[in-house]
Amino acid sequence: MIHLILLSGGSGTRLWPLSNETRSKQFLKVLRDENNNHISMVQRVFSQIEKVNADLDITIATAVSQALSIEQQIKGDYSLVLEPERRDTAPAIMLSCAHLLYKQNVCREDTVIVMPIDTFADRTYYNKISTLDSFVQDKTYQLVLLGVKPTYPSAKYGYIVPKDTKEDIYPVSCFVEKPSEEDAQELISKGALWNCGVFAFKLGYITDILSKYIDSKSYEDVYNNYNQLPKISFDYEVVEKAKSVAVIPYKGTWKDLGTWNTLTEEMQESISGRVVIDDKTCTNTHVVNETGMPLVVSGIQDSVVVATHDGILVCSKEQSSNLKDLISKAAETRPMYEKRRWGEYRVIDYSVYLDGRKSLTKELILKPDCQLSYQKHTHRSEVWTIVSGEGLFVLDGKVEKVFPGYVANILQGSLHALKATTELHLIEVQLGDKLEERDIERFGNYWDNNQ
Structure with a gap:
């Protein structure tokens, strides 16, 4: 069996304002399938992987903020590995390999192939999966990469420079990250390939590297000590340090739909x-x-x-x-709209006052029988006004029925939660000096623990 790790990481900031931290580019349904249905980049990738003639096991590595989007868009069998925090591609791949080893009981000699989850390529790109596996099992190289034959001298991509191009697989001489167009043209004349972020190796190769940072006996050991892993890309931490690396050329459709x-x-x-x-x-x-x-x-x-x-x-x-630098200045505030498991919210207003205090006004819609977690905040108080629907509200252990016109004053540090009996609409006004999504401490779902 071949174990495929799909990396779903970035938020696609260059596609702002359509893409953001909570609605990443790979989930935007802007493409079409063969039946002319709207699909996302993720759905397109999965439809192509399903057609690969190989015994595949799929693991998706992503952040908690993207888990719901993946579950909504991708059906079928796959494992989901959620990073406790974002630390770049090297830690994400190591955590996924730990999941394969400890949770899925995968043999250290099995082939693991890492691919981005948002690649726009044709079927022949994914058919290279079996070729990558055969060269990994050949045991000649520690790492086998897939490289795209360039169609023009781009300054946006990294380049894999081979020692020679005589066989079906090229030993790698060096890597060049985002050269000028002039230098890129020179590299292409030497047979250089675009680095498309596809890596193949035996599971044990990466778990041995992982052991240099964390002495693990279980997946939980790696997860709980995730912050000990270096915050660095897989290219810099692993690929460029490998003693024997080779690349397989791919000539076909390949695009980064990130702009x-x-x-x-x-x-x-x-x-x-x-x-x-x-x-x-x-x-x-x-x-x-x-x-x-x-x-x-x-x-x-x-x-x-x-x-x-x-x-x-x-x-x-x-x-x-x-656009990246300009967008970073413009998009300093949080996303204005987001879908969650319990429903959705929309930011109505955000204001800063002369004394430094801030206010944030949101409209929240809870689906029937769904609930907000039992939680508290350190830096803000909140006022909730029920405008439609019915449900239950708990404040520091005291439960009350809520209805249109009900107002709840929630002080800093007070534990609170809400459950919808019918579809429930409320207006939330946050007040404080620091209005951030991470200013929240959760204590599970109140009504799951207090039936």
Whole structure:
């Protein structure tokens, strides 16, 4: 059996404001399948993996914030490994390998292949899985990589430089990270390949590296000591330190849909949402509007216009890969909309006052029989107003029925939770000097423990 680890990590900041920390790019349903149905990058990858002629076992490594999206979009058999905190790809892969070893009882000699979960490639890319496995089991190399034959000298990708290109597998000479276009052209003339983040190895190879940082006897040992692992990419921590590395070339469709210029190439619709566009003066322009408000676009060429509750972007496609620094300044606040297991919320207002205090107003919708966890906050108080529906509210152990017009004052440090009997709508006003999502200490689900 081949053990496939799919990494679902980044939030796709270059696709802001459509993509953010809680709604990552790989879950956006902007692509189409063979039946013309809307699908996400993740769903497209899984549909291709299902067609691979090999005995595969799949593990997905991701953050807690992405777990619900994965469970909603991906059906079938797979293991889910949730990182206790984000520490880059090396720790994520090590944690997944620990899960394979201790939880799934995988043999140390079995092949493990790591792939990004959001790659846009054709079927032949995934058919390389069996080829990677055969070269790993050949025992000639500690690591076997997959490299994409470049179609142009890109400064956005890392390059794998081979020693020679005479056989089906190339021994690696060195790695070059994001060279200039001029240097990239020189590398390509030497047979260099794009590094697409695909790594193959025997399980024991990585668990031996893991043991240098954590003396583990169980998966829990690794999970509980996760912060002892170096916060570094797998390329730097493992690949570039390996004594014997080889690469298999892949020539076919491969794209990183992480910027608006590459994503729009694969979007069948150029307009989404409430949009009026002047076709006479707009060419090669994509417009996405999620706000529900009317959006008019005129006189813009080769650009993207995106409006969501998190912000508005107007940018030429050519410059869309250079947005990261600008977005980091604009997107300092939390996401304005998020779906959760219990329902959803939308941020209505965020204000800062002269004395430094802040307020955040949210509308929350709880699904019937769902509940917010029993929790408390250190830096903020809250006022909840029930506007629709019925349910139960608990404050420091005292339970009351709630109904439209019910108001709850929740002081800092008070334990509280809410359960919906019917669909429940409430307005939450947070007050304090630090209004952050991580200012929350959870104590499980109150009504699960106090039936």
